[in-house]
Amino acid sequence: MSICTTCPYCGVGCGIKTDGIALQGDKQHPANAGRLCVKGSSVLETLGDQDRLLQPEVNGEVVSWDHALSEVADRFRRIVDEHGPDAVAFYVSGQLLTEDYYVANKLMKGFIGSANIDTNSRLCMSSAVVAHKRAFGEDVVPGCYEDLELADLVILTGSNTAWAHPIVYQRIAAAKQARPDMKVVVIDP
Numbered sequence: 001m002s003i004c005t006t007c008p009y010c011g012v013g014c015g016i017k018t019d020g021i022a023l024q025g026d027k028q029h030p031a032n033a034g035r036l037c038v039k040g041s042s043v044l045e046t047l048g049d050q051d052r053l054l055q056p057e058v059n060g061e062v063v064s065w066d067h068a069l070s071e072v073a074d075r076f077r078r079i080v081d082e083h084g085p086d087a088v089a090f091y092v093s094g095q096l097l098t099e100d101y102y103v104a105n106k107l108m109k110g111f112i113g114s115a116n117i118d119t120n121s122r123l124c125m126s127s128a129v130v131a132h133k134r135a136f137g138e139d140v141v142p143g144c145y146e147d148l149e150l151a152d153l154v155i156l157t158g159s160n161t162a163w164a165h166p167i168v169y170q171r172i173a174a175a176k177q178a179r180p181d182m183k184v185v186v187i188d189p
């Protein structure tokens with residue numbers, strides 16, 4: 001049985017159809033219309049668990065989850081007791097869900113007592129937020145993929161789109177080929 005899902009690798013959000021053994025780009029999906037880049041095409045390679053750490057280890061020794069969690073908690077406790085709550089920090093994944101962020105923030109701000117928590121989603125998005133505010137006055141996403149294909153001028157600033165968001169790049173490249181008057185300007189800061 002084939003299911004429709006989304007490629008997890010970048011923000012383009014390409015649609016995938018897969019039965020767990022083979023996959024293909026979802027032709028009905030508005031982001032990619034059936035295309036997939038090399039990252040999306042290799043998603044199934046991540047299904048195996050042979051290279052994954054399946055049990056917690058402390059100093060290279062396999063231990064129980066209780067032991068590992070106690071180890072982390074004890075060390076946090078010791079550092080906070082000795083040096084105060086600002087001596088510890090969380091750097092949290094951008095792949096967490098909103099509820100997970102809430103719990104992590106609650107733990108750091110509400111219980112440990114420090115504001116030292118940040119995520120790679122802020123690192124990733126802060127430049128976009130600043131750019132949107134300067135350009136449009138607020139943090140909005142003002143366009144869609146079709147707008148990029150219809151634009152007469154596309155400016156890519158600080159983005160290696162071909163590398164980081166290949167399917168958007170392919171869409172822009174195809175639009176440029178269809179309408180050679182379209183201008184694509186790349187600003188590499």
Ligand code: SF4
Pocket residue numbers: 007008009010011012013014032035036037038039040041164165166167168
């Ligand atoms: S551009 Fe590539 S990595 Fe990004 S969502 Fe599409 S298939 Fe995945």
